[in-house]
Amino acid sequence: MTMRSDGDRRYTVKDVAARAGVSPATVSRVLGGTYPVAASTRTRVMRAVRELDYVANAQARALKGATSKTIAFVVNDVTGPFFAHVAQGVEKQATEEGRLCLVCTTHDDTARELAVIDLMREQSADAVILVGGGIETDEYRDRMVHLAHSLDKAGSRLVLCGRPSLGDDVPATVVEYDNEGGAYSMTSHLLSQGHRKIAYLGAHTSLTTTTARINGFTRAHTDMGLEVDSELIIEGRFLHSFGLTATRRLLAERPDVTAIFAATDMVAAGVLQALRQSDVRCPEDISVVGYDDVPFASDLYPALTTVHIPTDELGRTAVRLAIHRDEYAHNQHVVLGTHIVVRDSVAPPTIRRVRTPDGT
Amino acid sequence: MTMRSDGDRRYTVKDVAARAGVSPATVSRVLGGTYPVAASTRTRVMRAVRELDYVANAQARALKGATSKTIAFVVNDVTGPFFAHVAQGVEKQATEEGRLCLVCTTHDDTARELAVIDLMREQSADAVILVGGGIETDEYRDRMVHLAHSLDKAGSRLVLCGRPSLGDDVPATVVEYDNEGGAYSMTSHLLSQGHRKIAYLGAHTSLTTTTARINGFTRAHTDMGLEVDSELIIEGRFLHSFGLTATRRLLAERPDVTAIFAATDMVAAGVLQALRQSDVRCPEDISVVGYDDVPFASDLYPALTTVHIPTDELGRTAVRLAIHRDEYAHNQHVVLGTHIVVRDSVAPPTIRRVRTPDGT
DNA sequence: GTGAAAGCGCTAACAC
DNA sequence: GTGTTAGCGCTTTCAC
Numbered sequence: 001m002t003m004r005s006d007g008d009r010r011y012t013v014k015d016v017a018a019r020a021g022v023s024p025a026t027v028s029r030v031l032g033g034t035y036p037v038a039a040s041t042r043t044r045v046m047r048a049v050r051e052l053d054y055v056a057n058a059q060a061r062a063l064k065g066a067t068s069k070t071i072a073f074v075v076n077d078v079t080g081p082f083f084a085h086v087a088q089g090v091e092k093q094a095t096e097e098g099r100l101c102l103v104c105t106t107h108d109d110t111a112r113e114l115a116v117i118d119l120m121r122e123q124s125a126d127a128v129i130l131v132g133g134g135i136e137t138d139e140y141r142d143r144m145v146h147l148a149h150s151l152d153k154a155g156s157r158l159v160l161c162g163r164p165s166l167g168d169d170v171p172a173t174v175v176e177y178d179n180e181g182g183a184y185s186m187t188s189h190l191l192s193q194g195h196r197k198i199a200y201l202g203a204h205t206s207l208t209t210t211t212a213r214i215n216g217f218t219r220a221h222t223d224m225g226l227e228v229d230s231e232l233i234i235e236g237r238f239l240h241s242f243g244l245t246a247t248r249r250l251l252a253e254r255p256d257v258t259a260i261f262a263a264t265d266m267v268a269a270g271v272l273q274a275l276r277q278s279d280v281r282c283p284e285d286i287s288v289v290g291y292d293d294v295p296f297a298s299d300l301y302p303a304l305t306t307v308h309i310p311t312d313e314l315g316r317t318a319v320r321l322a323i324h325r326d327e328y329a330h331n332q333h334v335v336l337g338t339h340i341v342v343r344d345s346v347a348p349p350t351i352r353r354v355r356t357p358d359g360t
Numbered sequence: 361m362t363m364r365s366d367g368d369r370r371y372t373v374k375d376v377a378a379r380a381g382v383s384p385a386t387v388s389r390v391l392g393g394t395y396p397v398a399a400s401t402r403t404r405v406m407r408a409v410r411e412l413d414y415v416a417n418a419q420a421r422a423l424k425g426a427t428s429k430t431i432a433f434v435v436n437d438v439t440g441p442f443f444a445h446v447a448q449g450v451e452k453q454a455t456e457e458g459r460l461c462l463v464c465t466t467h468d469d470t471a472r473e474l475a476v477i478d479l480m481r482e483q484s485a486d487a488v489i490l491v492g493g494g495i496e497t498d499e500y501r502d503r504m505v506h507l508a509h510s511l512d513k514a515g516s517r518l519v520l521c522g523r524p525s526l527g528d529d530v531p532a533t534v535v536e537y538d539n540e541g542g543a544y545s546m547t548s549h550l551l552s553q554g555h556r557k558i559a560y561l562g563a564h565t566s567l568t569t570t571t572a573r574i575n576g577f578t579r580a581h582t583d584m585g586l587e588v589d590s591e592l593i594i595e596g597r598f599l600h601s602f603g604l605t606a607t608r609r610l611l612a613e614r615p616d617v618t619a620i621f622a623a624t625d626m627v628a629a630g631v632l633q634a635l636r637q638s639d640v641r642c643p644e645d646i647s648v649v650g651y652d653d654v655p656f657a658s659d660l661y662p663a664l665t666t667v668h669i670p671t672d673e674l675g676r677t678a679v680r681l682a683i684h685r686d687e688y689a690h691n692q693h694v695v696l697g698t699h700i701v702v703r704d705s706v707a708p709p710t711i712r713r714v715r716t717p718d719g720t
Numbered sequence: 721g722t723g724a725a726a727g728c729g730c731t732a733a734c735a736c
Numbered sequence: 737g738t739g740t741t742a743g744c745g746c747t748t749t750c751a752c
Contacts, residue, residue: 081441088465095464103447105448419745423747
């Protein structure tokens with residue numbers, strides 16, 4: 001009926017023990033490593049292991065006390081370069097720590113996020129890492145606090161990666177990047193080039209990421225004695241298509257805008273495409289900047305000025321802090337730095353569509 | 361010493377049973393679902409579960425007969441868009457099938473690939489999916505065959521995703537895409553536009569992916585009675601940086617080349633950047649095409665003509681065939697179609713740097 | 721419809 | 737040094 005070779009079941013310690021002429025316990029000791037075993041016995045056991053091509057049953061091993069040696073990793077969408085790079089950091093560090101990585105996606109579905117976390121709880125993973133901005137409602141926050149405690153009780157550590165802390169009394173590790181600082185620097189960069197009407201494309205009310213970035217955006221204006229035109233903070237999802245449509249509308253309705261701050265590089269890609277389609281030059285007519293510094297940012301045309309996030313470090317740190325939380329006991333909230341990387345998509349403002357020889 | 365609340369251990373079926381005033385077996389039956397239980401008992405049990413915030417121990421459950429309900433996924437690098445999208449397909453389908461995803465990376469390290477697969481074997485995953493081109497040596501092939509059998513005995517199914525079959529007698533599922541066909545179509549497209557000197561950038565001897573693509577490339581030439589200039593098949597890794605340097609060299613050494621077929625879109629991005637830096641226009645002076653159709657392909661400038669791979673379907677199919685291999689018993693080798701998507705990076709050839717009014 | 725008991729594969733006390 | 741035994745948390749016969 002079935003295609004696989006049933007009948008010969010998977011070998012167990014018993015099989016190995018029988019073949020090597022020792023007891024199962026001895027086999028376990030040899031394989032475990034940290035126990036004195038006679039060299040001759042070890043040799044015989046190892047030979048039996050090799051001959052039978054034996055591997056231990058991870059479930060059985062995990063059942064017996066210890067942890068399952070896994071790290072769970074929850075993202076919205078593995079496909080986004082930001083997530084993928086954090087994932088890479090997580091995976092690399094997990095491997096170095098001798099852990100396996102469990103991955104789950106939520107696709108903007110809060111219910112699914114909860115379901116997924118329960119699954120992770122069942123797995124008794126060493127850490128459950130939540131990546132990306134969380135939602136900013138009290139209800140959501142309460143659920144997270146509850147989850148942190150549930151996981152803690154199950155022996156897992158909740159790690160918030162790229163989203164703010166839930167409070168000091170909550171058993172969770174937080175690894176953030178300086179979201180606001182990045183937005184501040186970038187906005188200052190634009191402002192100091194002379195831009196005064198900057199549109200922020202891709203605000204997402206109730207997303208923690210947005211809140212921080214808008215704060216930085218606003219503070220940069222305030223610090224220069226400028227005011228933010230709130231109509232220029234445009235809501236939208238972090239999608240290429242949003243950058244496209246929002247830019248078209250902006251072009252039509254707000255000829256005074258000289259720079260666009262896209263919430264993510266993905267959105268910026270859409271913006272650039274819309275500009276090209278409308279024959280608006282970047283950066284001569286309009287400057288464009290992004291956020292994330294994904295690898296293809298430098299392949300866009302023009303190469304995109306953007307905010308670099310230390311994605312790899314974010315992932316590695318998350319794993320490191322969670323696993324060694326005894327050593328890092330007083331360092332369970334870390335903020336990694338961000339910085340802008342200047343490429344070719346920003347220039348001083350000009351009056352759009354009226355090309356003056358110099359950029360004044 | 362430790363930060364987590366030790367002492368109160370994780371609840372078990374026993375705790376739930378005690379609280380609900382039933383036996384552990386009954387709790388298991390309620391939670392399992394598929395067994396007749398009195399409505400009143402069920403209610404009491406469910407209440408206890410909720411009150412204790414109980415979740416089952418996945419390891420213990422897996423130990424008892426069944427599978428671990430996980431799918432293992434081995435890629436070279438999660439960061440590449442191609443892998444990420446296949447991963448997404450795998451993850452989505454796995455979720456639909458009630459499975460969790462285990463992810464591992466190999467980073468071009470064959471030894472690590474083997475180690476990783478042993479880890480997966482320990483986990484008794486339902487399927488172990490290997491994504492991306494394999495290496496073409498007999499030794500490697502033999503090891504794969506051996507692994508297929510080992511996994512089969514452990515109750516796991518080996519799935520080769522995007523690489524050729526190991527032979528009909530090997531217990532493995534193969535989900536390929538028409539690698540050669542894509543290369544053939546694309547090359548024909550270029551040829552029919554009038555290009556005669558096409559460089560293939562990013563050949564990788566001993567990689568199965570390359571072999572298939574070069575075959576398609578060559579066959580397209582042959583079918584039109586043309587011959588391939590073997591010097592134009594240039595070795596290199598699938599990296600942006602390779603596209604960059606190889607193009608610079610090509611520009612300097614081979615002014616007769618009118619089109620570049622990049623092995624991947626990533627390489628194509630490097631090619632386009634090099635062209636821009638050298639003030640060579642695309643597609644007017646040189647046409648460029650890629651392979652993969654990653655999302656940012658349409659954001660390159662000019663938008664890239666490339667070969668579309670059904671990544672999502674690849675991942676989903678891999679999972680589906682592996683899990684339901686009894687139903688799909690005679691369909692364990694599937695080849696999904698590829699097709700070219702024409703955008704703006706190809707035009708008929710001109711004599712480079714000498715701009716003629718029409719493209720002859 | 722429910723309980724008691726056995727056992728999955730492994731490791732950690734505890735003997736010898 | 738090595739064997740024996742118990743038990744991790746769960747499911748699943750087998751009784752009742």
